[in-house]
Amino acid sequence: MTTTRESATAPPPGERPRAMTAVVQDRYGPPSVLRLDTVEIPTPGPDEVLLAVRAAGVSKGVWHMMTGLPYLVRLFGGLRRPRQTIPGMDVCGDVVRLGSRVTHLTVGERVFGIARGSFAEFAVASATHVAPAPDELTDDEAAVFAESALTALQALDAAGVGSSGQQPGRVLIMGASGGVGSFAVELAALRGAEVTAVCRGSKAEFVRQLGATRVIDYTQTDPLADGTLYDVILDGAGGRTLSALRGALTPRGTLVFVGNENGGRWTGGYGRPFGYQVRMAFRSQRFVNLLVRTRTDDLERLAEHARHDGIRPRLHATFPLNAARRALAELDSGATAGKIALHIITNEQDPSA
Missing domain, CATH: 3.40.50.720 (NAD(P)-binding Rossmann-like Domain)
Structure with missing residues (x-):
């Protein structure tokens, strides 16, 4: 599916864009703790990639990290408040910047997998946590595939x-x-x-x-x-x-x-x-x-299933980024059959180029 794209927050003429729109939470709680804000675009480390996010998956994992429930998750996510202020894990996006040690991916490649803070226009992912997205899947389908x-x-x-x-x-x-x-x-x-x-x-x-x-x-x-x-x-x-x-x-x-x-x-x-x-x-x-691990070879196996066996995520609903609260409330309603995606519009170019 062809995705309409728009630029991230526009900089003054001659300056590089450094800001993006993201869903942010400063405390644990229900969907009402989420808000849209303008934040700094993250920088990938040596073994990471920066993605221009096409779509993100809305999952129970996101729900648990948003609410801080059960309390067990706070041992990993922050005791008093979330360390990761931008929610989201499942992602489909375009690689716009490579870490210095990343050699198996290319700029411009559409990938899917797990990222940090995918409820945003840009997100960082470990290079071993993403793989090329199969053409058979739309952006929204690829975004809900990994987790x-x-x-x-x-x-x-x-x-x-x-x-x-x-x-x-x-x-x-x-x-x-x-x-x-x-x-x-x-x-x-x-x-x-x-x-x-x-x-x-x-x-x-x-x-x-x-x-x-x-x-x-x-x-x-x-x-x-x-x-x-x-x-x-x-x-x-x-x-x-x-x-x-x-x-x-x-x-x-x-x-x-x-x-x-x-x-x-x-x-x-x-x-x-x-x-x-x-x-x-x-x-x-x-x-x-079961202890689930995100591995490139398993992501590639899933991509092969999509290409050759017709495996496709079943989408229950798709919401825009500014409706993240509604998306998570829908997830918690018990009425879902399949997956929920956030469709995110952003810039395909490296914001620092």
Whole structure:
């Protein structure tokens, strides 16, 4: 998709532009803490690149860093106030400046991946956290691809779904209509798995279109109580007891924890899987507490899936930069099916050139 572009904050004649428009937060809280401001354009380090942002993804990771909840995130993001004042991680943008040690990317290249502060006209990213964006994806689609799709990809890898010499088997995906879950359904089906998706009934057709063989409406039916045994369970919803999850696994099945939005204000439920890990240490069933890493090779694998296998992010909604508050409120509404993007208009040229 061709994107309309406009310049960043214009400098006086003969001077280089040094300012950009960005979403800023000075404290933790709900979407109302966000505001638009004019700030200095960041400078990339030796192993980083500066991106002119085309679009940014709106994700639960951004929500947690905005609210500072669970409190566990403040250990990394700042105890009293956010250290990173510009939110945003998922990104699609054009490389406008290379760090001195970056050799595998070129100026002008459209890339996708993870950046710091992508809710802005310009953002800095580690050169190993971005990869060339596939032409098959629009800017908005590429912008919501990395964070959730990497989680789904690495979860399926950790569970061995579709690994060489293994049958894909039966896969149960809890939270199948969310960002991670929707990618997991699509990728697991692509690997030949028989996918059972768990979501609200109103989103059943959405996940069927992604490749789910069977859909269970958790508001009507307990997805773990019908006697079906699964080779892999991806728990992206949380709230289920370990005994219930193990009861729905085959004797050598694998349970992968990929997220939990149902915990308390301190750990957000992320303390529970560490207990699970201890309790399952000597069981024939396997437990994986997934730690997602942003790697260039995995981003390139996702790009190949988009080019050759038709994998596409499903966009629930797209908002302009000045509607970041509305975008995050929509994310928290529970009505989303797929991903939300911020479409950002900026300058493709290096602002210091």
